[in-house]
Amino acid sequence: MPREGILVNNPLERISREQVQQIHDASIEILKDPGLLCFNRKAAEIFKTNGAEVKAVTGSETACWHVKIPERLVAEALDSTPKTVKLGARNPDNTLVMKGDEPRVFFITGSETNIWLDVDFPTYASKSDPSREIKLPEFHPRRGTVANLCDSAHVCEHLETVDGYIRTVNIQDKDITEDNKDVNKFFASLNNTTKHVMSGLTSLKQLDNVVKMAELIAGGKENLKENPIISFITCLVKSPLQFVDDTTESFIEICRRGLPVVVSSAPQAGTSAPIKEAGIMAQINAEVLAGITLSQLVNKGTPVLYGSVPVRARMDTLSDSYGSVETSQYNIDCVQIARFYKIPNYSTSGVCDTKIPGQQSSIERLFSDIMVTLSGPQFLHCAFGLLDGNSVFSLLQAVLDDAHFKMIKFFLKSPRINEPELDEITRQIRDVMATPRKMFINYIRPVMRTGEISVSYPFEGDGESDDVLALAYERLQELLAKPVEHIDPDTTSEIFKEVPGLLPRLNVYEKGSKS
Amino acid sequence: MSEDILSMIKENVIQGRKTQGDIGIDESLSGTPGVLELTEQALKEDISPESIIKQALTAGMQVVGEKFSTKEYFIPDMLASADAVGAAMDILKPLLEGSQIETKGKFVIATVKGDIHDIGKNIVAILLKGAGYDVNDMGTDVPEDRIVTVIREENPDYLGLSALLTTTMTEMGVIIKSLEENSLRDKVRVLIGGAAVSDDYAREIGADAFCADGFQAIKVLETFETS
Numbered sequence: 001m002p003r004e005g006i007l008v009n010n011p012l013e014r015i016s017r018e019q020v021q022q023i024h025d026a027s028i029e030i031l032k033d034p035g036l037l038c039f040n041r042k043a044a045e046i047f048k049t050n051g052a053e054v055k056a057v058t059g060s061e062t063a064c065w066h067v068k069i070p071e072r073l074v075a076e077a078l079d080s081t082p083k084t085v086k087l088g089a090r091n092p093d094n095t096l097v098m099k100g101d102e103p104r105v106f107f108i109t110g111s112e113t114n115i116w117l118d119v120d121f122p123t124y125a126s127k128s129d130p131s132r133e134i135k136l137p138e139f140h141p142r143r144g145t146v147a148n149l150c151d152s153a154h155v156c157e158h159l160e161t162v163d164g165y166i167r168t169v170n171i172q173d174k175d176i177t178e179d180n181k182d183v184n185k186f187f188a189s190l191n192n193t194t195k196h197v198m199s200g201l202t203s204l205k206q207l208d209n210v211v212k213m214a215e216l217i218a219g220g221k222e223n224l225k226e227n228p229i230i231s232f233i234t235c236l237v238k239s240p241l242q243f244v245d246d247t248t249e250s251f252i253e254i255c256r257r258g259l260p261v262v263v264s265s266a267p268q269a270g271t272s273a274p275i276k277e278a279g280i281m282a283q284i285n286a287e288v289l290a291g292i293t294l295s296q297l298v299n300k301g302t303p304v305l306y307g308s309v310p311v312r313a314r315m316d317t318l319s320d321s322y323g324s325v326e327t328s329q330y331n332i333d334c335v336q337i338a339r340f341y342k343i344p345n346y347s348t349s350g351v352c353d354t355k356i357p358g359q360q361s362s363i364e365r366l367f368s369d370i371m372v373t374l375s376g377p378q379f380l381h382c383a384f385g386l387l388d389g390n391s392v393f394s395l396l397q398a399v400l401d402d403a404h405f406k407m408i409k410f411f412l413k414s415p416r417i418n419e420p421e422l423d424e425i426t427r428q429i430r431d432v433m434a435t436p437r438k439m440f441i442n443y444i445r446p447v448m449r450t451g452e453i454s455v456s457y458p459f460e461g462d463g464e465s466d467d468v469l470a471l472a473y474e475r476l477q478e479l480l481a482k483p484v485e486h487i488d489p490d491t492t493s494e495i496f497k498e499v500p501g502l503l504p505r506l507n508v509y510e511k512g513s514k515s
Numbered sequence: 516m517s518e519d520i521l522s523m524i525k526e527n528v529i530q531g532r533k534t535q536g537d538i539g540i541d542e543s544l545s546g547t548p549g550v551l552e553l554t555e556q557a558l559k560e561d562i563s564p565e566s567i568i569k570q571a572l573t574a575g576m577q578v579v580g581e582k583f584s585t586k587e588y589f590i591p592d593m594l595a596s597a598d599a600v601g602a603a604m605d606i607l608k609p610l611l612e613g614s615q616i617e618t619k620g621k622f623v624i625a626t627v628k629g630d631i632h633d634i635g636k637n638i639v640a641i642l643l644k645g646a647g648y649d650v651n652d653m654g655t656d657v658p659e660d661r662i663v664t665v666i667r668e669e670n671p672d673y674l675g676l677s678a679l680l681t682t683t684m685t686e687m688g689v690i691i692k693s694l695e696e697n698s699l700r701d702k703v704r705v706l707i708g709g710a711a712v713s714d715d716y717a718r719e720i721g722a723d724a725f726c727a728d729g730f731q732a733i734k735v736l737e738t739f740e741t742s
Contacts, residue, residue, distance in 0.1 A: 439634065439637060441595075441638075442595060445538065445540070445591050
């Protein structure tokens with residue numbers, strides 16, 4: 001049985017169907033004129049062969065083509081794009097089945113941050129009364145390592161609301177190079193979680209090694225096709241409207257192998273896209289449609305997700321303002337647009353502007369987590385543990401986020417109102433009204449342990465002190481102490497034999513390994 | 516045989532099953548006798564009230580208290596168990612005269628005049644009864660003169676006053692003053708509770724203690740007993 005996710009009844013819609021159609025029409029116009037700048041020769045040739053207007057740009061330092069995509073190509077691509085995408089997993093119970101017209105939400109981690117945030121809780125004494133002590137969190141940012149990635153996948157395996165795993169931290173160990181980064185990040189992730197694993201590619205040269213590793217785990221080429229335990233995310237389009245050379249090259253090769261891939265675009269309203277909502281929507285949709293069109297021209301039927309990461313610029317720094325209200329508006333618009341095409345949507349929430357776990361991070365992320373979830377994206381890349389945009393990853397924050405999503409999932413349960421229920425309640429009310437105390441407490445107990453009543457916030461302190469972070473830290477330690485189902489010894493041995501570049505310390509069956 | 520029935524009463528206290536119709540946590544007990552039926556059966560079998568109280572009711576409540584402190588149980592569980600024990604005590608109380616067992620004390624409780632809110636007061640009453648106090652619950656919107664009369668006539672050890680509203684909390688001070696005027700204040704300890712009141716307010720009006728909830732009330736009463 002695949003994971004259930006949470007089905008959103010009556011999903012939130014900000015824009016009307018007519019407005020979605022208007023955005024689509026505007027995107028088609030944009031693809032026709034001005035079209036896109038394409039810095040990848042292969043893509044330019046594919047578009048040209050299939051009838052797009054492709055002209056080399058003269059005077060450019062790097063090879064570049066101007067590609068104008070006709071509506072026909074987009075329509076054909078939308079037609080052949082699968083409307084259901086299956087993301088497999090080492091444990092088949094963790095499979096994700098995403099239907100483009102069904103607002104069933106799955107919560108997935110990511111993105112890749114450079115900074116790992118350690119935390120400890122030193123004790124401070126009051127200056128006026130040294131007998132009064134208080135423990136306060138102290139955060140220590142440092143560069144992420146492959147051991148951190150293992151810990152992150154390990155904890156996310158045990159976080160109930162995490163449905164799938166996108167690597168959360170960029171591995172920057174001294175022995176990690178461009179040539180071995182991909183195999184190590186995929187192995188560290190796959191070996192520490194039985195959930196679906198998605199990642200970007202650092203080097204196209206590593207694609208076949210990564211696929212080989214996945215085939216060994218899945219039990220062969222055909223099995224991997226049936227149970228795609230890995231998928232990829234590519235930012236092939238740089239806003240505004242430019243196919244980047246290397247990521248487009250990777251995208252084409254992933255499509256050729258038929259593995260699921262996210263066509264992602266991340267324009268910033270105000271700098272790389274118009275500041276107005278209509279403008280950034282028309283542009284991001286054009287960018288994603290261009291990617292989807294390319295995917296289907298490369299390999300008809302390639303499973304793709306409509307990837308949208310729109311964001312507004314901060315007015316004080318012109319950096320990404322993920323915590324801004326408009327960012328949630330853009331994301332919800334994109335969910336509606338993807339549903340219009342019946343293509344599963346990869347949406348974004350929970351990214352915040354603050355640098356450490358605390359009140360601001362909770363407020364910013366909860367706002368977008370609630371709003372975007374209510375709109376019903378299929379693949380909600382909801383930034384478990386991310387801070388400072390997508391620069392910092394904190395396991396402590398990931399544990400806090402899990403509690404948030406439990407609340408959101410509970411809120412989205414289907415209403416339990418029906419005739420038998422109301423008949424029973426009427427009887428209950430009559431019974432209680434006949435008693436002297438007129439209290440319903442006795443009726444709580446039969447439902448108290450069935451999951452029908454939401455649980456209290458798990459990090460509530462005693463008395464009036466705010467112990468949220470300390471209690472979440474205790475929970476984190478419990479999760480780290482729980483065992484993880486690693487890849488079995490024989491497969492691990494085969495992977496280390498067949499796939500070059502893996503760090504020996506990642507082999508948990510070898511003495512001295514560190515995982 | 517007597518040990519069997521006592522352990523069944525204890526188990527039903529832990530399950531919070533007052534009567535046969537109640538549902539406990541263990542569904543397999545559904546339809547079997549609860550604390551009330553088992554207590555009556557125990558008496559028919561000539562088991563002493565003292566044994567029932569000590570080996571079944573108190574022992575059961577002790578387990579419930581432990582489960583509550585480890586967060587396995589919640590307040591509804593605690594209330595169900597306390598309610599079952601309280602109901603059993605109503606049967607056993609008339610039989611206790613001349614025995615070594617005494618209640619922990621008499622407790623009169625009321626929501627003050629002008630206030631009809633009673634959820635908290637009811638919970639406190641159930642918990643106190645389950646903890647072994649002889650509770651007289653006077654109900655809600657109780658005027659000062661009725662409370663003074665009951666204190667004079669019943670001579671309780673404790674008086675619990677409840678108020679939810681800032682507009683009715685002042686009635687607590689009126690009652691304490693009236694107890695003083697009637698030379699009753701030093702005969703009864705006054706505990707106050709409710710969302711509107713606090714430690715500071717208890718001191719201000721001359722109450723003996725403020726209790727945030729029923730559990731704190733039991734703790735406060737225990738400190739009174741040992742002081």
